[in-house]
Amino acid sequence: MSKPLRIANCSGFYGDRLAAAREMLEDGPIDFLTGDYLAELTMMILWKSQQKDASKGYAVTFLRQMEDALGLAIDKGVKIVTNAGGLNPAGLTRELRELCDRLGLKAKVLHIEGDNLLPQLDSLQQAGHELRHLDTGRPLCELNVKPLSANAYLGCWGIVEALNQGADVVVCPRVTDASVVVGPAAWHFGWKRDDWDQLSGAVVAGHVIECGTQCTGGNYAFFQKVSGLEHPGFPIAEIHADGSSVITKHAGTGGQVSIGTVTAQLLYEIAGPRYANPDVVSRFDTIQIEQESPDRVRLSGIRGEPAPPDVKVCLNYLGGYRNQMTFVLTGLDIEEKAALVERTLRHEMEISWFDAFDVSLSNTAKPNAPTNQEATALLRVTVKSQNPQLVGREFSSKIVEMVLASYPGLFMTTPPTDASPFGVYWPALVAADVPQQVVVLEDGAKIPIPPTPSTEVTFEIGGPTHLSTPVPSGPTRRVPLGTIFGARSGDKGGNANVGFWARSNEAYVWLSETMDLEHFRQLIPEADALEVQRYDFPNLRSLNFVIVGLLEEGVASSTRFDAQAKGLGEYLRSRLVNLPVSLLE
Numbered sequence: 299m300s301k302p303l304r305i306a307n308c309s310g311f312y313g314d315r316l317a318a319a320r321e322m323l324e325d326g327p328i329d330f331l332t333g334d335y336l337a338e339l340t341m342m343i344l345w346k347s348q349q350k351d352a353s354k355g356y357a358v359t360f361l362r363q364m365e366d367a368l369g370l371a372i373d374k375g376v377k378i379v380t381n382a383g384g385l386n387p388a389g390l391t392r393e394l395r396e397l398c399d400r401l402g403l404k405a406k407v408l409h410i411e412g413d414n415l416l417p418q419l420d421s422l423q424q425a426g427h428e429l430r431h432l433d434t435g436r437p438l439c440e441l442n443v444k445p446l447s448a449n450a451y452l453g454c455w456g457i458v459e460a461l462n463q464g465a466d467v468v469v470c471p472r473v474t475d476a477s478v479v480v481g482p483a484a485w486h487f488g489w490k491r492d493d494w495d496q497l498s499g500a501v502v503a504g505h506v507i508e509c510g511t512q513c514t515g516g517n518y519a520f521f522q523k524v525s526g527l528e529h530p531g532f533p534i535a536e537i538h539a540d541g542s543s544v545i546t547k548h549a550g551t552g553g554q555v556s557i558g559t560v561t562a563q564l565l566y567e568i569a570g571p572r573y574a575n576p577d578v579v580s581r582f583d584t585i586q587i588e589q590e591s592p593d594r595v596r597l598s599g600i601r602g603e604p605a606p607p608d609v610k611v612c613l614n615y616l617g618g619y620r621n622q623m624t625f626v627l628t629g630l631d632i633e634e635k636a637a638l639v640e641r642t643l644r645h646e647m648e649i650s651w652f653d654a655f656d657v658s659l660s661n662t663a664k665p666n667a668p669t670n671q672e673a674t675a676l677l678r679v680t681v682k683s684q685n686p687q688l689v690g691r692e693f694s695s696k697i698v699e700m701v702l703a704s705y706p707g708l709f710m711t712t713p714p715t716d717a718s719p720f721g722v723y724w725p726a727l728v729a730a731d732v733p734q735q736v737v738v739l740e741d742g743a744k745i746p747i748p749p750t751p752s753t754e755v756t757f758e759i760g761g762p763t764h765l766s767t768p769v770p771s772g773p774t775r776r777v778p779l780g781t782i783f784g785a786r787s788g789d790k791g792g793n794a795n796v797g798f799w800a801r802s803n804e805a806y807v808w809l810s811e812t813m814d815l816e817h818f819r820q821l822i823p824e825a826d827a828l829e830v831q832r833y834d835f836p837n838l839r840s841l842n843f844v845i846v847g848l849l850e851e852g853v854a855s856s857t858r859f860d861a862q863a864k865g866l867g868e869y870l871r872s873r874l875v876n877l878p879v880s881l882l883e
Contacts, residue, residue, distance in 0.1 A: 302536035303486045309333035310510030312340045319363040323370045325548035332478040334508045335382045339853045342721035344384040355386030379478045383469040391469045409469035410456040412735035415448040429726040443615045450733040451610045453576030456747045457481025459737045476504030483537045491750045498580040498602025499541025507533040513563040515553035519784035526552025542598040555593040565797025567788040570833045579603040605750040608727040617722035619686040623697045624711040625677040632675045635705035654682035656857040680857045690717040723791045723852030767803045769811045770878040780871025787867035794848040794863035799840040806839035821873045
């Protein structure tokens with residue numbers, strides 16, 4: 299097999315470890331350095347930054363990383379691909395070129411445009427693109443709002459062309475998370491647009507390393523088994539010409555790369571087995587995973603279907619204004635104290651004025667607690683309105699007025715606050731030929747990147763042999779589900795997903811047989827009135843559940859305590875189930 303292409307990650311989100319870029323360059327050989335900075339919530343954050351300074355709208359932390367590490371990357375011949383351009387890839391490119399001039403570096407920095415559909419939303423709708431919400435089916439025109447941003451998810455071929463043009467640094471806008479990995483691999487190996495299996499394999503590798511240390515032990519269910527988690531190393535995907543890959547990390551760095559850590563990331567923020575990217579539909583139900591050696595996990599056998607006819611668009615609009623105050627309740631009569639707060643607020647305020655009025659009690663107080671803090675519970679009161687004054691000081695000052703006139707021991711976690719704007723996420727689809735992707739050269743010339751033609755080709759696969767394993771039976775013991783099963787959860791707009799995985803065939807068969815939708819709803823009563831979807835991944839010994847609408851209108855708008863569902867998997871692992879004793883032994 300030919301030498302693999304070593305693609306490293308140095309960022310899983312906007313705010314990740316600043317030192318990671320230099321660490322990845324210093325700690326061992328790599329060919330490409332990539333970074334992912336654009337969560338769905340980040341687009342709203344970047345919009346806010348651009349309102350304060352029109353020259354911003356990109357991930358400024360990437361610029362700080364490059365000030366420290368770009369010279370080293372040039373010396374080592376490492377190319378850099380990032381989506382840190384956000385809403386303003388041209389602005390970040392200009393800053394990087396000025397950085398090169400200031401530091402005396404020679405690097406060709408090119409950027410990609412074409413994701414921004416905001417200027418053409420009206421014409422698109424007039425032409426019949428309804429931009430229906432992916433979950434509700436509601437057309438955008440019914441909202442009667444003006445979106446703040448509208449960005450299509452671009453694919454890898456603009457990155458390939460930028461590299462063809464000799465780019466040392468490729469600054470991307472809203473490309474898919476995996477594209478920053480697929481692009482370098484497709485360029486290096488000369489893949490064609492219809493090399494579906496190779497592209498699909500790179501998408502899987504990109505999905506695994508896009509969140510940085512989440513695949514090297516970070517946020518891992520069985521974290522006690524991971525050494526060096528105080529400072530885990532960032533991941534590397536060694537991609538081969540056939541699209542297979544090995545996920546690893548630099549030798550001697552903290553953390554762990556195992557079937558478990560990689561499986562957990564494979565299940566992160568996905569839905570069914572067909573994982574659509576603009577360039578290919580990757581079949582997650584064909585992934586073969588094996589531990590090649592310590593800290594080296596091989597992914598192979600991955601099939602791909604032709605590119606989809608549509609691409610996803612992330613729209614954000616101003617949902618209004620919100621405020622939140624948190625009461626501390628101590629000692630006895632927690633529920634009665636919380637009820638008094640709510641009665642008082644309903645008496646002192648006209649609740650109908652608010653678009654949302656949410657009172658949520660987190661009763662974690664211990665009886666006969668050994669410390670004052672352990673005897674406390676938190677009561678969060680969240681309000682929303684189109685009127686910032688109504689949910690600003692008018693709201694928080696009314697709460698402060700209660701301090702000497704309500705339950706005993708009343709105090710707050712914060713002083714009175716003003717209202718803050720919140721965004722609402724709206725996912726939709728447009729035809730793949732709508733975004734006009736271009737590579738912008740140093741002289742301003744633009745090279746158009748056409749979309750990949752789509753054809754309706756799908757295939758069915760056979761299940762793995764371990765499905766014939768008998769379902770464990772016999773005596774059971776009531777223990778937490780997480781005693782033997784791992785879980786990973788996350789957000790996708792207003793939806794949450796949680797993937798469970800087993801570490802043996804017997805455990806997977808029990809999980810697949812037992813964890814139907816009814817049982818799942820018993821574990822999470824919050825989902826009782828919501829649509830829940832179940833997907834099976836027997837090749838990964840995993841199940842994935844998607845809870846539609848659990849996060850309401852998205853992270854920025856949600857009043858849920860865990861607005862991004864990051865702790866949902868760990869909550870479900872703590873729930874008691876009747877597990878066969880044979881599995882426990």
